[in-house]
Amino acid sequence: MTALSSPYAHNNQSVRKVMLQVQLAALPALLAHIYLFGYGIVIQWMLAVTTAIVVEYVMLTLRGRPVLPFMTDMSALITVTGLVFCIPPEAPWWIVVSGSAFALIFGKHLYGGLGYNPFNPAMLGYAFLLISFPVPMTQWTMPGEVVGYTLDFMHSAQVIFMGHFDGNSLDMITGATPLNELRTGLSQGVMVPDTLRAHDSQLPWGLNSWAWINIAFILGGLYMILNGTISWQYPLGFLGALSAMALLFHAIDPAVYPPLSFVLLSGGTMLAAFFIITDPVTASTTPRGKLIYAAGIGVLVYVIRSWGAFPDGIAFAILLMNIAVPLIDQYTQPRVFGHSR
């Protein structure tokens, strides 16, 4: 198969390379996760990848597609990696398996495979888990700084596959995330500053483990921006809008609305900013569209976090904005050279 038409040159970029770049950029966060929360995430990640391989193979065969090129495009890897970061590290094994399978089957293959899915598969899988299994999805393993130790590989495996380790119940090591605590605190009449004060961290600069994971994501994200893997418009729009909301409402009532630093460095903020909303398939593609799309997610995340039913609104915010993408693209077409608007 020779290319008939020019150009006969290429910059040697490929879908696989792009995906591997993303995977590489997620490495700092993965390492930080292992250091702070233990090996649970590694087991989850391996489970997810195994599921992905099986699901991809079965689905591609069923759909009558060439298996090898599409297996090796690595897009499924990125999907499940994004999902794994959203799942509690010691969640039961069937959570990540069903979530990954759902994400790939319903989020990708049923829409026609890579490039044809309107919704972010990882977030679709996450939303599916969040709605179907709310309890295990909110039981986060506490980081080492809180519990005093992290589980090693074998103990994590025990918890994930059997629900306990050395006869100890899972409840021993799980708790609420800072976002969750804030929410429960507010519902019990505890003001935000008090909740935050009660959980001062021993880690450098007083930042808790979740904040450090977010910082690791920022590192990976900056790397991707610099080598051109992702557009800068996504993080800028998202973080800009989220910051604006946080600053505004914190200024209005600091007792109820957390400060900017907490908003930016809690939950999946940075994961979303650099790894999830930048998925080009489901995002707006025009320069202004990217900003609008990302800013929309930022606003929605803040809204869901502050007034919605879920502690972290990233999945729903992204899925909602996914719906709006065709509309945004339609109205943000750039001015073509030589045309007045």
Next chain:
Amino acid sequence: MIEAIIVFLGLAIVFGLLLGYASLRFKVEGNPMAERIDKVLPQTQCGQCGFPGCKPYAEALAKGESEVNLCIPGGTEVMIQISEITGREPKEMDAEAAEPKPKEVAFIDEDLCIGCVLCIKECPVDAILGATKQMHTVIQKECTGCEKCVPVCPVDCISMQPIEITTKNWQWPEPQTVQEAK
């Protein structure tokens, strides 16, 4: 009870008026369906559908008096467009018509032509020039390729020939897609 009746009566009146207004306000003049069908027909005026031209066929279709798969030159593509406009089930084309033929134009072998004017009479778009006892010729630009002139020629001097491809009318072929969306 009585309130319900009154409410529903009121609603009926309101909606009735609305519908009446809408039918007046958005009234469509003429028979747009026939015109829309006429637009998608290839206008070869070949009569292969059994009607004396494209417009009569379009009108018959609009009235629902004809099948959607009769336009041979239009092929499957036009058939689907017609069924979309008329809202009727698409029907299989006859085997030979399903494949779109490359456009051809009539060509008169001027050595053989006896000037009988039969083809001139037959041509639906007056694309043949000539007079009695004089050689005829086809205005290629205006020939629709309906082939109506071919059978009437008493000396069989008319043939259909594909339009010659030159560097001026050559087209870039469509790239082959490796993966067709299913």
Next chain:
Amino acid sequence: MGLLQRLATLLPLANHWLHRFHGGVSPQYNKSLSASQPLRTTLMPSQLVLPLQQPVGLPAEPIVQVGERVKKNQLLAQAGKDPRKALIVPIHAPTSGTIEAIMPMTLPHPSGLEDLCIVLKPDGLDEAIDNALQVDGSAPQTPQALKDILLQAGIIGMGGAGFPTYAKIPSEAGKIHTLLVNGAECEPFITCDDLLMQTHADEIVRGALITAHALGAKRILCGIETNKPAAINAMRHAAKQLQHDNLKVEIKEVATVYPMGAQKQLTFELTGVEMPSKAHAVDLGMLMMNVATYAAIYRAVTLGEPLTSRIVTVSGLGLEKPFNMPVMIGTPFVELAEAAKPKVALDYPLVMGGPMMGFQVQNNQVPVLKTTNCILANPPEPAEMQMPCIRCGACMDACPVNLLPQQMYWHAQAHEFDKVEKLNVFDCIECGCCSYVCPSHIPLVQYYRHAKSEIKTIKAEQQATELAKQRHEFKLARIEREKEEREARLKAKKEAVKQEVAAASSAATDAAKPAKSAAAAAAAARAAAARKAKSAATQAESPAIPPARLKAIEAAKAASARAAKQTAEKSPEKTQQAGAEDTTLDAKAAARKAAQLAAQKRAQAKVSGNIEISDNKESANTPDSKPDPKAAAKAAAMKAAAQRREKTQQAGSSQTAEASTSPKTEAIDLTGSSEATPASEKEAARKAAMAAAREAAKARAAAKKQPVSEALSAAEPGASSSEVAPDPAEAARLKREKAMQAAKARAAQKRQAADNSNAASDASSQESSS
């Protein structure tokens, strides 16, 4: 700039701050492959192939014979038609030799189609005609003078598009204020312009000065990419040496980014003017040409040399010794590639142009054209598999026109070409940046090329369809009209039976008076009938006779008189006989009866109260009014038609034919009717009628040749008579009625004639009417 450049080497993102236009890419340039080598001496090829068809315009026509010996610079083919309209450029012999053949050969075109080429066998002597263009070496003072030389020299844009240069230059002096010199050779591998600027900078500068002088341009700007420092130096040096009368070539460095050399992009870069989508640079007072074109202009204007050779880069990863060489136009690709020592056998297609915008030739024997800047031999690489679009937007970031390649691709592959067009696909310059960066390896440019040609075809088809529809509808209308005419003829035939009797009797009455010539008798008969008709009409509608009708009656009288006169002149004996034999009492009685019948009918018409209908009937009833509308209307119609259409000749001839035959026909008609009763004259009448029918048929055939004028003639009589009608709505109706009436009358009269004649004449009339 320097700082930014250093930053750009570290950070690819910073590249975008170095230039003004959006997007662009920085491919592997590979320019040193050929640029490091000195210019090689010209290769004498085994044969030269010169296509008559240039990239733009119509083919030239050869003026040499096969077997003829030609010298270098001799004219081989030139424009047969007006070259200015058809954009034809002449072709000259690149060297001396014999014409071997003029035959179809494969063209250097992506299609690989064949077309007529002149094949020249060089004799190796390279005998040249000096100053083949016969110039005096002085600089042309007006754009027209320059254009004439450029046309003769066969110079076309040598950057790639190949648009004839003479056609690009405006004819008015002072229209161009800025002359742009394109030295931004942005395609990878190609270095021919680089080498030309290094070695012939003075020619380029002189060419630019000549052009600017002739056009009255105030400023000359030359843009050269920063990756050609030697060329920049050479050009700066030449520009400094050669400036005169306030005109000098300003050399500007522009960033090294692809596609800097695209016309609109470089214009934007040099002047800051963003050329509107549909506008040409000339409209904005700017003219951009390639450096090689300027050098060719210099050689044509001062040395009288036509364009027969150019510098070509022969490069590629598959060649051992890439080079640049002044190459004769028509040299086969493969001979040049072989001269560069290919690493592997050249069994893969060579590329004409660069890797970004060039195309693979279908046959490596194809010749070098005036637009061939590079022959590229890159061995085929295993192509990456095409993946689905992941909407990454890399194409959009790379597009120098700021299009949305990804969305255009989406619609193009779905064959939604209207949407592709809405996304401004026609602004796409096919630079290939989008395909170059696409991680999914989608051949985007080919999709756009396909979509563009599809859109053009669809538009052409739509036009053709619309035309076919109109023509078909017109044909239907014509058939309908003819049918109506036939019906009217039939109806008139019935009437005619009655009228024959009436006319004969009235003629007889008048003829009964003594000492009256036959001609007078006939005239009187007409007049009497007309009078009768008039009086009847006056009786019936005395309160308000429409002026139109009055006019019609008057016209009828005049026409009948004229007709009668002609009858008298044409066939005096016949009429005489008729007049003599018709003096019978029986005839008188019959005439009276007929008159009564007519009166009754008129009365009925009166009852119906419809002026139009009565009018109509009258015209059908009274033979006199028959010729009237026809003659009057026809004359008016023909006049109008003649005025409107500029084909005066055709219209005029058909008009005269009609006009001259119609009275004749009428005349014979009249004789026919007046002779109808006596059995002895029937034979003569038939003969006369046949003759009349044939003549009428001929006239109609002549008229039918341009159906439009015929249609006009049907419509016009109404127009002429409706001028007097007061009410516009009424006028419109009247118009239609009158037209119908005219048509019917004509038909009736013809039918009458044909009726008497035999089947043969009938057939002939039918044939002619179709």
